[in-house]
Amino acid sequence: MLKRRFIFHMPLDPGCLLERDAERSADRLGCAAVDFPVAVVLPAGGSGERMGLATPKQFCTILNRPLISFTIQAFERLSWIGTVVVVVAKENHDLMLNIVQKCNHTKAKVVHGGTSRHRSIFSGLQAFSSTTDSLTPKPKVVIIHDAVRPFVEEDLLLKITLAAKEQGASGAIRPLVSTVIATTSEGYLDHSLERAKYRASEMPQGFLYDIIFQAYQRCSEFDFEFGTECLHLALQYCGTNAKLIEGPPTLWKVTYKRDLAAAEAIIKETLSMSACIIAGAEAEAVELAKALQKNLNMMETDVIQCAKESNTEYLSKTRNFIHISTTASNFLGTLDMAKRFEDTDHARLYPVVVVWVQLNMTKQSVDSQKTDELTAFRSLASEVIQGNVLLYGIQIDHTKVPEQWERSVERLTQITVALIRDRNAALTGQLLHA
Amino acid sequence: MLKRRFIFHMPLDPGCLLERDAERSADRLGCAAVDFPVAVVLPAGGSGERMGLATPKQFCTILNRPLISFTIQAFERLSWIGTVVVVVAKENHDLMLNIVQKCNHTKAKVVHGGTSRHRSIFSGLQAFSSTTDSLTPKPKVVIIHDAVRPFVEEDLLLKITLAAKEQGASGAIRPLVSTVIATTSEGYLDHSLERAKYRASEMPQGFLYDIIFQAYQRCSEFDFEFGTECLHLALQYCGTNAKLIEGPPTLWKVTYKRDLAAAEAIIKETLSMSACIIAGAEAEAVELAKALQKNLNMMETDVIQCAKESNTEYLSKTRNFIHISTTASNFLGTLDMAKRFEDTDHARLYPVVVVWVQLNMTKQSVDSQKTDELTAFRSLASEVIQGNVLLYGIQIDHTKVPEQWERSVERLTQITVALIRDRNAALTGQLLHA
Numbered sequence: 122m123l124k125r126r127f128i129f130h131m132p133l134d135p136g137c138l139l140e141r142d143a144e145r146s147a148d149r150l151g152c153a154a155v156d157f158p159v160a161v162v163l164p165a166g167g168s169g170e171r172m173g174l175a176t177p178k179q180f181c182t183i184l185n186r187p188l189i190s191f192t193i194q195a196f197e198r199l200s201w202i203g204t205v206v207v208v209v210a211k212e213n214h215d216l217m218l219n220i221v222q223k224c225n226h227t228k229a230k231v232v233h234g235g236t237s238r239h240r241s242i243f244s245g246l247q248a249f250s251s252t253t254d255s256l257t258p259k260p261k262v263v264i265i266h267d268a269v270r271p272f273v274e275e276d277l278l279l280k281i282t283l284a285a286k287e288q289g290a291s292g293a294i295r296p297l298v299s300t301v302i303a304t305t306s307e308g309y310l311d312h313s314l315e316r317a318k319y320r321a322s323e324m325p326q327g328f329l330y331d332i333i334f335q336a337y338q339r340c341s342e343f344d345f346e347f348g349t350e351c352l353h354l355a356l357q358y359c360g361t362n363a364k365l366i367e368g369p370p371t372l373w374k375v376t377y378k379r380d381l382a383a384a385e386a387i388i389k390e391t392l393s394m395s396a397c398i399i400a401g402a403e404a405e406a407v408e409l410a411k412a413l414q415k416n417l418n419m420m421e422t423d424v425i426q427c428a429k430e431s432n433t434e435y436l437s438k439t440r441n442f443i444h445i446s447t448t449a450s451n452f453l454g455t456l457d458m459a460k461r462f463e464d465t466d467h468a469r470l471y472p473v474v475v476v477w478v479q480l481n482m483t484k485q486s487v488d489s490q491k492t493d494e495l496t497a498f499r500s501l502a503s504e505v506i507q508g509n510v511l512l513y514g515i516q517i518d519h520t521k522v523p524e525q526w527e528r529s530v531e532r533l534t535q536i537t538v539a540l541i542r543d544r545n546a547a548l549t550g551q552l553l554h555a
Numbered sequence: 556m557l558k559r560r561f562i563f564h565m566p567l568d569p570g571c572l573l574e575r576d577a578e579r580s581a582d583r584l585g586c587a588a589v590d591f592p593v594a595v596v597l598p599a600g601g602s603g604e605r606m607g608l609a610t611p612k613q614f615c616t617i618l619n620r621p622l623i624s625f626t627i628q629a630f631e632r633l634s635w636i637g638t639v640v641v642v643v644a645k646e647n648h649d650l651m652l653n654i655v656q657k658c659n660h661t662k663a664k665v666v667h668g669g670t671s672r673h674r675s676i677f678s679g680l681q682a683f684s685s686t687t688d689s690l691t692p693k694p695k696v697v698i699i700h701d702a703v704r705p706f707v708e709e710d711l712l713l714k715i716t717l718a719a720k721e722q723g724a725s726g727a728i729r730p731l732v733s734t735v736i737a738t739t740s741e742g743y744l745d746h747s748l749e750r751a752k753y754r755a756s757e758m759p760q761g762f763l764y765d766i767i768f769q770a771y772q773r774c775s776e777f778d779f780e781f782g783t784e785c786l787h788l789a790l791q792y793c794g795t796n797a798k799l800i801e802g803p804p805t806l807w808k809v810t811y812k813r814d815l816a817a818a819e820a821i822i823k824e825t826l827s828m829s830a831c832i833i834a835g836a837e838a839e840a841v842e843l844a845k846a847l848q849k850n851l852n853m854m855e856t857d858v859i860q861c862a863k864e865s866n867t868e869y870l871s872k873t874r875n876f877i878h879i880s881t882t883a884s885n886f887l888g889t890l891d892m893a894k895r896f897e898d899t900d901h902a903r904l905y906p907v908v909v910v911w912v913q914l915n916m917t918k919q920s921v922d923s924q925k926t927d928e929l930t931a932f933r934s935l936a937s938e939v940i941q942g943n944v945l946l947y948g949i950q951i952d953h954t955k956v957p958e959q960w961e962r963s964v965e966r967l968t969q970i971t972v973a974l975i976r977d978r979n980a981a982l983t984g985q986l987l988h989a
Contacts, residue, residue, distance in 0.1 A: 288743075290744075292744070294736070294738070295733070297735065298755075298808070298810065299729070299755035299756055299757055299808075300755070300756040300783055300784045300787075301731065301735055301748075301753050301754070301755060301756070302728070302753065302754055302755075302756045302784075302786070302799075303752060303753055304728070304752070304753075304754055304799055305796070308798065308799050309722075309796040309797065309798060309799060310724075310726070310786050310790060310796050310797040310799060311796075312790075313756065313784050313786070313787045314735075314753075316783065318737060318738070319735050319736065319737055319738070319748075320735070320736055320738055321732075321733035321734070321735060321736075322733055322734040322735070322736045322747065323733055349734055349750065350734045350736075350747050352736070352744050352747070353734075353747045356744060356746075362739070362743040362744050362745075363743065363744040364742065364743060365736075365738055365742050365743060365744060366742075370810075370811050371813075373813075374732070374733075376732065376804075377804050379805075379807075379817035379818075379820060379821055380817065382816055382817050382819075382820030382821075383813035383814065383816050383817040383820075384813075385816075386813060386816030386817075386820075387813055387816075495988070499988070532981075535981040536981050536982065536985075538981070539979050539981035539982055543977060543979065545973050545977065547966075547969040547970050547972070547973035548970065548973055548982075548987070551970075551985075551987050551988065552988075553982070553985050553987075554929070554933070554985065554986075
């Protein structure tokens with residue numbers, strides 16, 4: 122019955138959404154190739170005016186977690202990366218400390234920024250320069266990144282780091298999306314640039330710590346105020362021509378409100394790539410589990426018998442659980458599972474979805490929903506949501522009429538997929554009908 | 556009881572999402588200022604490789620409608636714009652004709668494109684050059700746009716059109732998002748451009764028809780094959796320096812899969828800005844309607860008594876309806892409404908949401924859901940979804956305990972908002988519980 126498919130190779134962190142194979146090989150290479158200290162500076166002092174939102178974009182939440190936490194996590198998960206220095210405006214210091222604590226970002230260190238992007242980066246670099254602070258030893262290579270580019274992959278970080286070590290500086294680039302044109306002072310077209318010769322300069326960028334620190338020590342007030350490009354400073358003040366490395370499209374910067382929706386879609390899609398179906402031992406439940414698994418062909422699914430200790434491995438590999446039971450009161454097994462998620466911290470960073478499928482074997486399907494039971498289910502749902510577990514119920518009536526059964530299983534599939542993809546907190550505790 | 560708020564000023568088309576006031580004044584200006592024929596060419600021959608999808612991006616659907624239909628609609632809704640020539644690859648000709656018919660795009664004319672973007676645009680322009688075809692008279696000004704930029708606003712189109720009439724050519728620009736750098740042939744940084752002097756060239760662009768047609772007649776095979784910029788051709792072959800006009804961020808081009816998610820979010824948000832609450836005459840229902848209206852303060856809502864003929868005006872101004880009734884069988888009124896939407900074509904372009912709120916006055920709330928009733932509701936939902944009407948049900952138990960009642964109304968609000976915002980087809984026909 123244990124039909125293992127791909128579940129053990131599933132990436133659960135959106136940072137590894139793309140290039141899975143590349144990620145895995147990078148993982149091995151990363152630990153072997155980076156035998157020197159690497160740290161990160163994450164300037165996050167921006168006010169997000171462009172976004173049209175009251176909250177600076179790095180603090181806007183996706184699935185109840187601030188965007189910047191996803192970015193920190195993208196670095197923190199890599200064993201070869203040390204401290205992540207997060208530079209925030211003074212007024213956001215407490216907020217940021219709160220995020221670090223709530224999301225358990227053990228590698229993060231929060232410092233105050235300056236009044237411009239370059240001043241903030243310099244503040245971040247200065248956090249390392251005091252040799253007496255053993256918590257933040259001076260790194261060999263420092264990676265500078267944007268707080269609002271959450272999907273940076275290990276593969277690229279490794280390339281950036283190694284190129285920085287070798288060349289002194291390195292930076293991610295992307296092809297230009299639009300033609301770049303020069304304008305006259307009256308607002309007319311002067312000429313257009315030949316697209317092939319130019320690139321958009323993106324983040325992350327990597328530097329030998331000594332080079333970028335020196336560049337900032339030497340640069341002018343004008344640079345601090347109006348400059349935007351760290352690579353330019355390294356070139357101008359240290360004569361270092363950065364090595365340029367083509368990055369993937371997922372590097373894009375969350376700039377507008379619509380970008381938040383796009384980031385949310387990427388994260389939700391990643392979280393919806395796998396599920397674990399818990400079916401117990403009853404023949405009808407197992408049959409339904411298999412039919413559901415066949416229908417859920419867009420997801421990588423596994424069917425297991427129960428959610429006991431021995432299956433902890435399964436339970437830690439996905440954040441979606443479909444619990445099939447034939448007796449109405451059986452959702453208490455769900456309670457155990459939800460408690461376990463809390464204990465193991467499995468729902469800290471991403472909400473876990475539990476869909477309780479109640480397979481009705483009698484004909485009195487709807488009338489059998491006793492008010493008390495429903496109330497108990499709803500109160501359980503409102504309890505576990507505190508621990509970031511989203512609990513939904515779906516009833517399905519058993520029938521021996523093949524056509525009718527197929528239609529019901531198809532509806533069950535659609536509803537299950539909708540609940541898992543949307544992860545909508547407002548619909549928890551509902552008992553739907555397939 | 557008829558509390559009118561902003562419902563009559565609501566924009567329903569995502570094209571007018573932003574700059575509502577500007578839109579309205581442009582609307583007036585548009586008809587007055589444009590006293591010459593204007594047409595549009597929409598090259599849509601792309602294969603969407605960058606998107607990582609099998610379907611070319613212009614044919615990817617949002618709420619069951621292809622992206623290109625939103626773009627066509629953005630032009631079609633303007634009275635001063637005539638024919639919209641859509642240029643597609645030969646293999647997509649039937650697909651495109653199908654879309655035009657299904658979405659009732661009366662101004663669209665479909666023609667075959669060439670093997671490059673410039674060849675496709677030229678094909679589009681040639682559709683006008685035959686003077687014998689009275690369906691597509693030669694325009695004074697032609698607007699060239701991308702099929703995958705659906706949110707173009709009238710305000711900008713008007714500026715582009717008038718500048719093209721006056722200067723011969725005009726184009727939308729945006730500030731550069733990233734620093735543009737020149738690279739050496741070995742992949743190192745050569746220098747970075749001074750951001751303030753350059754702009755990204757976007758769409759739409761406008762031209763005197765005779766100028767752009769002549770430019771294409773004169774340009775080289777190399778231009779046809781590798782050129783990307785119409786403004787450049789007008790400059791090089793006709794000596795016309797285009798007037799550049801700054802456009803809003805919503806102009807962005809749907810390029811990657813994540814952009815589709817962003818576009819969907821914009822459309823769904825726009826559709827969720829207003830709702831009409833139909834409450835009947837019973838005191839409890841009216842009371843609930845008012846409480847709900849107060850809670851739905853993010854939306855512009857209206858409470859009306861019934862959905863009869865005389866209220867057609869209300870019914871045509873929003874695509875979200877909340878139907879409150881105190882008797883269980885009352886969802887039949889919903890059926891009437893759904894049929895009316897079909898008759899008036901109100902759900903052709905955007906799905907209409909109908910939330911049927913069943914206010915239980917008795918204590919036996921859940922047991923009162925008779926299986927037959929539920930089955931009837933579900934089959935009604937699966938019927939009206941064929942006409943693009945999404946029907947959901949929510950039960951709420953009446954109580955005189957203020958705290959309990961407030962909590963229930965709060966839950967009702969959250970569920971209603973979730974259903975309206977998500978517009979999830981898989982959840983129609985469900986009877987939820989507040």
